[in-house]
Amino acid sequence: MKTTQPIYHLKRKAKALSRAEDIPLHQALDRIARDEGYGRWSLLAAKASETTPASELFAHLRPGDLLLVGARPGHGKTLMGLKLAVEAMKSGHPGVFFSLEYTRENVDDRFRAIGVDRSQFDHLFEFDGSDAISADHMTARLVSAPRGTLVVVDYLQLLDQKRENPELSAQVGILKVFARQRGIIMVFIAQIDRSFEMAQKPLPDIGDIRLPNPLDLQLFDKTCFLNNGKMVFGAAA
Template sequence: MRLSAPIYRLKRRAKVLSRAERIPLNEALDRVAVAEGFTSWSLLAARASATAPSRALLARLNPGDLVLLGARPGHGKTLMGLELIMEALKLGRRGVFFTLEYSENDVLDRLRSIGGDPAVFGDRFAFDTSDAISAGYIIDRLASAPQGSVAVVDYLQLLDQKRENPELMVQVRALKAFASARGLIIVFISQIDRSYDASARPCPDLKDVRLPNPLDLTLFNKTCFLNDGKVQIEALR
């Protein structure tokens, strides 16, 4: 069965329904799922996961990769990052989600929306919502992570928001060297500049990455850009 919209849009539809009818989000999600022909949201999420672009992306990633995952707000980049971790966990790997954007409840909510249950994976999965997240902090947290582990950082443009943190370029270079030395995959969720015109190109690219502070984008060797359900994956070298 083909979904009437990408899962991120269906989730947005459920949020609107939840607010409009003042019902719990999980009930609204189930209602949306029923309208799509499923008995529950968990079944819909499982079906979506079976064909998720995150599976194709993970298949193209190698230990040591530094990846940029970009999209405009509301186009599913956070869900994609979490789905990527879920796919890695299914293969027996370790996954960590670092976020400077969301609270613990927000992360759990998004995990539920894609059918993820942290309890299933035990200590192979972790997420971190500390305000102290920076390159040094991430390196410390991943010091014992085995090769092939996947870390998602949400998001790139917030890493140097605190003045005491090193410049963004310095942090990304440090994480690139760390990922390469340890055989880890580090994925940065990224904002896209408002100037991006979807009518001109179906997906953004590196030219559209929002950079309030200088950053050499050639530090990344893989990119994944999303827009309106479309996915564009590219190896830069």
């Protein structure tokens, strides 16, 4: 059964419904799913995941890789990061989600949005929403992480928002060395500049990354860009 609209549009409708009627997001998602002919959102999401590119993208990642995932707000970049963590956990590897924006409750909502029962991964999934998130904080938390751990950083442009933190380029450099040494995959969620919306391009590219502070984008090994339900994956160089 096909949905009447792309799934990212349905998620937007659910968020708007949640705000308009002051109900939890998971209830709004279930109502949207019923309108689409599914008993609950998890069933709709599971059906959509059969054709999701997350598993295909994960297959291209190698221990030590730094992946940059970019999209404008509402186009699924954070969900893609979470889906990649789920793919890693399905393979028996830990998934760690660092966020300077989301709460644990927000992440639980996102698990429900992609039709995943987080409890099945309780022994593999870690969430860190500390205000102290930086390269030093993350390397300290990950010092015992086994090879193959997939780490999501949400999001790139917030890492140096505190003046006491090193500049962004230095932090990504530290994390690159750490990931290579430990065999960890690091997925950085990145904002896309608003100018992309005026460029009349189907998908953003590395030149559209919003950079309020200097950053050598060649530090990343691979990129993934999302827009209107489409995705492009490639090397960063």
